[in-house]
Amino acid sequence: MKVTLADYCIRCGLCEDLYPDLFKRNYEKHCIDVLYDEIPEDKQERMRQAQADCAVAAILIKE
Secondary structure: OEEEEOOOOOOOOHHHHHOOOOEEEEOOOOEEEEOOOOOOHHHHHHHHHHHHHOOOOOEEEEO
């Protein structure tokens, strides 16, 4: 599973607040970074939940 954030991400930080093991705010680039290039199997369900919780549906999952 690979994850990207869409260009329309508003960087509200909800994903980082709820899922700090998956996302981190990048203050230098003014964006949110996904902490994994490939999401580990044990974190895939949490990533799906993060996608569902995103305020603007900007978390894009590619299986």
